[in-house]
Amino acid sequence: MTVRLRPHHLLCMLTFIGKGYTAAFTENYRLIAKRLSAGEDILIVEGPDDICAPMLGETDHHCLCDSVTERDLKSSEAVEALLGMPAGPGVSIHPDADFLARMRKAFRAGFLRDGCARCEWSPLCTGIAASGFEDVLVVSPGG
Numbered sequence: 001m002t003v004r005l006r007p008h009h010l011l012c013m014l015t016f017i018g019k020g021y022t023a024a025f026t027e028n029y030r031l032i033a034k035r036l037s038a039g040e041d042i043l044i045v046e047g048p049d050d051i052c053a054p055m056l057g058e059t060d061h062h063c064l065c066d067s068v069t070e071r072d073l074k075s076s077e078a079v080e081a082l083l084g085m086p087a088g089p090g091v092s093i094h095p096d097a098d099f100l101a102r103m104r105k106a107f108r109a110g111f112l113r114d115g116c117a118r119c120e121w122s123p124l125c126t127g128i129a130a131s132g133f134e135d136v137l138v139v140s141p142g143g
């Protein structure tokens with residue numbers, strides 16, 4: 001199995017501690033966090049992904065907004081610059097300990113945060129990074 005993620009969710013998964021828009025959203029996200037923590041690969045996709053899925057039936061979701069597409073583009077560029085490899089739709093990533101550590105170090109330093117501009121969750125994510133990613137639910141396999 002592969003977890004389908006849009007580019008900016010490569011950032012969001014670093015700070016997920018179980019909070020989110022709706023109960024269905026967080027329940028689904030917790031299952032995805034478990035799958036990633038068990039070592040399932042990520043397939044980067046364009047547009048709504050496995051994390052977005054429960055929101056698509058809501059009337060006020062923003063999964064298809066231009067601002068979110070822009071967030072994906074900026075996140076993709078930042079991840080590419082960090083890892084020195086493509087990070088756009090069609091690319092597979094194995095979320096091992098090294099990947100998560102490199103991503104979290106860069107996120108905490110602010111290097112990956114261009115895509116976070118105007119996100120309502122930004123103060124929460126900044127605080128989680130500042131805490132050393134305490135209580136996050138995506139961890140390295142076995143970690």
Ligand code: SF4
Binds near residue numbers: 012120
């Ligand atoms: S601030 Fe928003 S876009 Fe950035 S990681 Fe947090 S939830 Fe994701």
